[in-house]
Amino acid sequence: MDKHTFSRLGGSAINEIELQERLLMLDQIVVHHQRFLDLYQVIQDCHIFKKGAAILGETGAGKSTLFKTYESRYPKETKVKTVNNHKIEYDIVPVLRVELDSNSKPQNVASKMLQKLGDPFYDKGTEKQLTSRVKEHIKDAEVELLIIDELQHLIDTDTQRVIRKAADWLKQLLNDLNLPIIFGGIMEDAKRIFASNKQLDERFPYKPTFYGFKYVTEEQKKEFRGFLKSIDYQLPLAEHSSIYDPYLSEKIYYATLGIPRTLSHLLHHSVKTALKAGKDKLDERDLQYGFSLLSLETRPKVVNPFHGKAFDLKVALEKEKEKPSKN
Ligand SMILES: Nc1ncnc2c1ncn2[C@@H]1O[C@H](COP(=O)(O)OP(=O)(O)O)[C@@H](O)[C@H]1O
Ligand SMILES: [Mg+2]
Structure with a gap:
């Protein structure tokens, strides 16, 4: 080199x-080191074989960098279709990556997804309306893989409890969509989220770890x-x-x-x-x-x-x- x-x-x-x-x-x-490449392969396999995986690890190990790298390999494309003689532009988003914010409510997660899917009214509507728009847009945008990063934010910062409403909402969405999903987050917190939500846990039988380097x-x-x-x-x-x-x-x-x-x-x-x-x-x-x-x-x-x-x-x-x- x-x-x-x-x-x-x-x-x-x-x-x-x-x-x-x-x-x-x-x-x-961004260095494509061995662990990075191994986990890149995990994501690729999930994408191709339509499976789920949770990539958990220490903070700062490189999880989000890996997800951004994968997302950038499948960039958003704008297409045009004609409906009733009108030309409409729409986005194709093969890999939809969202990072959860702390103390997220279902509306916030839905809004984030809509924003990434190019919906100009991403923050307008009730939880129910936002949710049904997310499902619609995910189909229209031909999303093939969903990456949900910073999963630890489903733990409330004050009470340290799992935010059940958001976790359940996410579980329901995943059930309805039937898409391959990658979860990313900090090991200990993510484990608590899975422990408190068995159905969510069962969707992710494979949870490889992203460690830092050893010496x-x-x-x-x-x-x-x-x-x-x-x-x-x-x-x-x-x-x-x-x-x-x-x-x-x-x-x-x-x-x-x-x-x-x-x-x-x-x-x-x-x-x-x-x-x-x-x-x-x-x-x-x-x-x-x-x-x-x-x-x-x-x-x-x-x-x-x-x-x-x-x-x-x-x-x-x-x-x-x-x-x-x-x-
Ligand atoms: N593969 C890599 N090559 C070079 N620097 C990296 C790599 N992975 C992570 N880093 C550095 O570490 C920082 C934190 O990485 P990040 O992916 O945000 O960690 P995590 O999401 O696991 O907490 C990045 O902003 C970058 O500076
Ligand atoms: Mg991160």
């Missing part, structure tokens, strides 16, 4: 417009480093950085725990500071600064590993877990 060519900065700070352009490119990097066995290290290497090729910098060298990849693993979202934040800050300093590749100091801007609330004892010295991942992870000594 060739590195995309970016103009060399050679020490002079980047201008604001180019900075924004390059950061946008950074945020759009214990040689195989896992190779995989994570391969991921970093693909990202390095696409970084919006003129030269290669060495983020996939064992020295830095181990530190990057510690900083991110193998979660692509955390990595993306780390790189965003690091690349930004490098570009502003007119650098053409990342070095450890950029990562040190990038790390200092991360908010890792769930890891109160995490330390900045990008200190320029040797680093032992196992020791560092154990140290982070230690209880404070009593004195």
Whole structure:
């Protein structure tokens, strides 16, 4: 794979417009790593063989990125038909992907679907009217696959209870439509939703997991480093950085725990500071600064590993877990 060519900065700070352009490119990097490809295949199989699957996992592992990638392979098309001598434009939507919002009611879910199906009056009507329009539009738009992401939002944020009304509505809709469905969401919450709704659960006998990367066995290290290497090729910098060298990849693993979202934040800050300093590749100091801007609330004892010295991942992870000594 060739590195995309970016103009060399050679020490002079980047201008604001180019900075924004390059950061946008950074945020759009999608690596087709092994787990990504395996789960892409799961979606494809569901689509072709008309089955359902729930792809659950840790937050930030890449579920929504995968769904967006799949959706983009089957783009919306506008067609024209003639009804009573009038030409009417309508949308063909082979893959309908919606993300649930927190504390969704059935109306909200229906509205979201209608909006994606191109209904200009997507938020007008009662729950019943919206629901029957969803069913009609899904047929007219020749939807072949439905992807419902962020399923965990069927849990109420205040009471932590499953929002039964929305869950039941969704179950009923799926029964009426008889379409292959992919659900995506955070593992623990989604499991609670399925546990509380047996009929919904039965429609999804297959629930593969989207994990973050691990870094214990040689195989896992190779995989994570391969991921970093693909990202390095696409970084919006003129030269290669060495983020996939064992020295830095181990530190990057510690900083991110193998979660692509955390990595993306780390790189965003690091690349930004490098570009502003007119650098053409990342070095450890950029990562040190990038790390200092991360908010890792769930890891109160995490330390900045990008200190320029040797680093032992196992020791560092154990140290982070230690209880404070009593004195
Ligand atoms: N395959 C990938 N390649 C590169 N970056 C990725 C990939 N998957 C996820 N990311 C990064 O992680 C971020 C969070 O991913 P997302 O798909 O929203 O996770 P989830 O839906 O599992 O919580 C993305 O915005 C992107 O920056
Ligand atoms: Mg998501």
